Amino acid sequence: LEIRGMTCSMCAQAIDVKLRSVPGVTEVAINLTTDTATVAFRPRDSETKGRLEELTGAIEDAGYEVVTARLMNCENGSSEPRGKAELVIQGMTCSMCVQAIENVVRQDLQNTTIAIHLSTDTAVVDWDTTKYSLETIQETIESIGYTVTSANELPENNSTESTSMEESWEHFTRRQEAKVQAQRRAFLSSLAGTLPILLFTMVFPHILPSHTFLNRHISIWGYDLEWQALILWILATPVQFITGWGFYKHAYFGIMSGKAGMDVLVALGTTASYGYALEGLLTGDDEAAHFFETSAVLICFVLAGKWMQVLAVRRTSEALTALMKLQSKTAVKITPGNKVSSASFNPLFDPYHEAVVPIQEVHAGDMVKIIRGASIPADGNVLFGEVSVDESMVTGESVPVLKGPGSVVLGGTVFGAAFVEVTGVGSSTALAQIVQLVQEAQTRSVPIQSFADRISGIFVPTVCTISLLTYMVWYALCSSKVVPASWYDDLGESMTTFSLKFAIACLVISCPCALGLATPTAVMVGTGVGAKLGVLMKGGEALEVASKVNSVVFDKTGTLTQGKPAITDFVRLDEENPNDWPEDDLLWMLASLERTSEHPLANAVVSYAEEHLSVDYLEQHPFAQPSNFRAITGRGASGVVQGTSVAVGNRSFANVLNISVPAQAEAVMKRLEEQGKTAILAAFNDHAYVVMGIADELKSDAAASLSYLKNTLGVDIWMVTGDNSRTAKAISRKLGLAPNRVISEALPAAKVQKVRQLQAEGRVVAMVGDGVNDSPALAQADVGMSVGTGADIAAEASDMVLVKAHVTDVCVALHLSRVIFRRIQLNLLLSLVYNCLGIPIAAGLFYPYVRTRLPPTVAALAMALSSISVVLSSLSLQLYQPP
Incomplete structure (x- = not known):
């Protein structure tokens, strides 16, 4: 909901209370700096729009105006139908207004939540549609003096049919500009009434003819009135009660809701001045009558301050609006020309038709053309051509990235030309998810x-x-x-x-x-800065906790390493190979087995086999489907490939299968592990035949980043890996980690156990992982950081997302959190x-x-x-x- 009128936390509290009092609202989050509120609610049957109007009414009852309200999601099929709507509330001026609305919602509308964005005058409300309609919520807010100008139900699952990001940005900027202009008009109108008052009090009394006239008295209705005092009353009254009406309105509703804010103080101060001056006018106390000047100048100065405040607050959303502006309004859609097969279509050689269409008409699977200087309209894969993409606003990467056929593009400005197959549009794009995360982070308040x-x-x-x-x-x-x-x-x-x-x-x-x-x-600006640097924070609480982190647990694979393990050594154990299998056959059986597994090391085996087996061999021997496939997490996999028993894994897996490890194999594995490689054993028919060395190169910034965390930020560093102790120690030496800070041969549960152990010691722990295999540890940690998530940003169950997947970004996340806090x-x-x-x-x-x-x-x-x-x-x- 976009709410107009919030100026401080009391405004936000007022709206929060008002929306929470709407029955059915389960969650309310108010963003004071963006003037919006996000509300989660239970819809009543099919009356979701009615619930939106209830939310709008609740905000308007609080004395604010809901400019727009948009439905983002509806949890259909639940036992308690919920409605969710975005309201635009006018009248909020400060955080006390927010508190007033929050209180009235919480008190009057049970099981209703509201999130208010004061800077954008919006609120998102969530309510139980079986109990309330949107009209009820709107009336609740308006009952305490705020105006809900619009209430829009948010579409289910943020569908692509909802308002595009570009439209949201244009609406947001228009609303911000309207807010600035409204405050400007209010100030200028007060100035127009105050300047003549200053002339009649500071200039004209010192000019002899006018001085004589101003000191004269006139009798009206039995009162002996001085001309100067009478003129001041005539000039000050419109300023006090017309220009200053907003202060009275919000003061009244603030008092009624128990959340009095700045408006109460201004109203009391100016009314005391005006009342004292009026009493002096009627009783002939000419000196007291000059207090008309005080009340008018007070209102003028306060409105000038509000105007400057709105101008300054508008700048806090610059990072968010810059992200929103990246979304193109149109795209160049490509279709094959006549007599050209879609399957074999190549726009570099075949004729095609191109049409500039609205971005809403672009769908997954479409082909779009991107030309030099244009923005990438949607997520996709490059099919033809080569471009250099400036992704700085999406990933924070300052250097343009070269993208060729097969590369993923997520947004940014291109240099060159390419043809891209669309894979994500609307709210499913990485850019949209980044904007959503930043908005949500700015909505969730910091505990302080x-x-x-x-x-x-x-x-x-x-x-x-x-x-x-x-x-x-x-x-x-x-x-x-x-x-x-x-x-x-x-x-x-x-x-x-x-x-x-x-x-x-x-x-x-x-x-x-x-x-x-x-x-x-501070949260608004800080989260925007983080987004520009590729660090996405999912809320104020995560920001505050991250500022206190003193221990960081790193998962090795994909976090400290490139996440692309490759076989560097393939050693056959000759004395254990009586069948004298050709190496091609060994590779073929290993790849047939590992193709069933999704483990990164299994992928390395398959890739190695595909690289070393000839095309003719693969045509004659297509990979087989193994039977009796078995995989043990963190150990290995086994199965039967065309009658041959095949097993691949570490020493512990060999022990599980009762496969003896010969001395030659042990010596080779030791040598590889001392080089920091992962050594795995391949057995055929229960005999060890091959030892493979797999290396996953460390990221170039890993060692320097860990040194900064440890020496500059004073953070205790731990690394958890499934590698054995020999390999883990070799890697720790490269990273500059002490051996006692490395947990080796760790199963996934060991990561959770280590996090819990550190927390039990009173440490504030951050877990850094890939966000998938490390989900339990990320959830257990005080701050979970997932890295390298690509287009699936919002799906990660973490507190922070590091888009670029650089280890340096962990340093940035913790340092920036401390600076913001x-x-x-x-x-x-x-x-x-x-x-x-x-x-x-x-x-x-x-x-x-x-x-x-x-x-x-x-x-x-x-x-x-x-x-x-x-x-x-x-x-x-x-x-x-x-x-």
């Missing part, structure tokens, strides 16, 4: 955000109490003559005016918005220090010593600048340089 939310929850009542006490104390001190009369007489003020200015300054300098923006803006802490510290210093200064704590007071207008400007400073602090993360 709960600290800011707790403070925000009591912030406004506390400030109001302090402001009231400030007025009462100063007035009591003036009345009791503790404060010399000269202090306020020299300023030309009464005791009431003197005390009231302290109280108003105390109200308007306070800024809960800075607290609410401290975390989401430190920036969040800095933002929160800045917010707290600002309020802890600003409130006492505004209340006049130091006035007896410096005899200088902070005017309410300056206090309002300081409040606006505090929020902007936090956003700028987060934006500085864009300058991050990876290690």
Whole structure:
């Protein structure tokens, strides 16, 4: 749901509560920086659209406006039908608005969840459709003062029929621009009313003719009114109640929902100024009537700050919008010309037809043409031609990658021309999945955000109490003559005016918005930076935990190594080969057996056989299907190939099959293992005939990356491998790892066991693996990192995805997490220090010593600048340089 009106965490909390109160909503995630909310819900029969309207209503009840609501997924067939909708909510201005909506949803709509993106004014709501309709949710939100401008059901399974990424980006940028323009118009309208007020208070009174006129009085309805005060009232009233109406609206709904935010403070401060001035106008207190200027300037300064804040927050989504812009609107679709067979079609030589079609009309299996300077419209495989692809925005790889026939392309800008067969379109493309992951990461709050939310929850009542006490104390001190009369007489003020200015300054300098923006803006920018570097974080919690990681467990194969094992040695044991089988026959039987296995080492055996067997031999002896096939994880495989018993595996597998390992075989295996290779034994009819050495080269950056993790980041490094101890030690020497940091001959369960052991010692553990074979260990670890996932990014059961599969990216992920989390802490510290210093200064704590007071207008400007400073602090993360 795209929500309009959120400005701080209180807005997000308000929307969250409101959406959770809609029956059937199970999960709510609000993204303050993108002004969106994601809501999971149970649909009621077929009334999913009705549920969307309920969600929209819930947000509007909270005083915000839902601009658009889009259905992303519907869990059909479940025992509790769920509905999911995206709402666009107008009226959210800060995190207190978010909290208010969250609270009302949670309270009024049972089993309803909402995720609010404050920066995009959207919310995604999930609810039980058997209990509520979308209209009910929409009404719930609108009941607390927000407006749900649109509510769209999200399509099942994010189907390709849903809104394209390009359309989403255009809509997002239009919405962001509309938000900026709305704040700009509000500021300019307040400025148009405030400038004349300043002229009548600061310029015209010093011009003799106008001074004389302004000091005259006129009798209206029995009141003796000064002309200057009357003109100020006429000019200030539209600013107070028309331009400033939004503050009153959100203040009312914030109070009603129990989530009062900045709007309450502004409304109270300006109303106190306006009310005091109005009372002075009616009673003839001309000095008090000048407070009309204070209320108008306060509103003008606050709106100026909001405008600048929106401009700054818009920049936090630059990385996300840059990714979205990569999606092409159109594609050049290729079809064979007349009398050309599709099976033998080659566009390099055969005639063909090309047509520029919308990207929505491109499907898997289609052939598209990519020309120089164009963006790759969909995932696919290069069929003909050769191109150099700039994938920097997709994988973070800064150097263009050469792609030829058979290469996979996932997105980016091309240099050259090629013909590509489409394999993935719409939401199934790698680019779409990256964007989705980044959006979801920005929606899920960091645990430290709960600290800011707790403070925000009591912030406004506390400030109001302090402001009231400030007025009462100063007035009591003036009345009791503790404060010399000269202090306020020299300023030309009464005791009431003197005390009231302290109280108003105390109200308007306070800024809960800075607290609410401290975390989401840093997460927004940080996750975008990570995406540009090829590090995808799947949520704020993973980011915070990753910043505390002090132990990393690496799976060897495919993580520290290339993941492409190849046979380097094929040694026949002559004294054990009485049948004198030709080497071709041995290779043929081994490959026939291993073709049934999916293990990487089995693939290496098959590849070696295919490379060394001649074409004529394979034509005469096609690979056979083995019988009695048996595979033991981490040990080996066995079976019968055309009457011959064949077994391939390590020593432990030979022991299981009662196959003796001769001395020659043991010597060869020892020699290979000391070279860091994996030695496996091949037996035929229960006799060992062949020893094979298989090497999986280490990645070029592996040793340097582990050294950085250990020496610079202070991380404890462990490597887990299925290799025996001799091979593992040889590899550890190349990596610079101590032998006691290597777990050898490990089955998959050993990885989980090691992670648990480290966690039991109080360590915060990250597991780095391929995301498939290592899934249990990735799930057990505090932070799971999967590498080299290609187009299947979103399917990985991990907390972080390293797209480029470089070991260096582990360093980047941990270092960037620490930098982002430190920036969040800095933002929160800045917010707290600002309020802890600003409130006492505004209340006049130091006035007896410096005899200088902070005017309410300056206090309002300081409040606006505090929020902007936090956003700028987060934006500085864009300058991050990876290690």
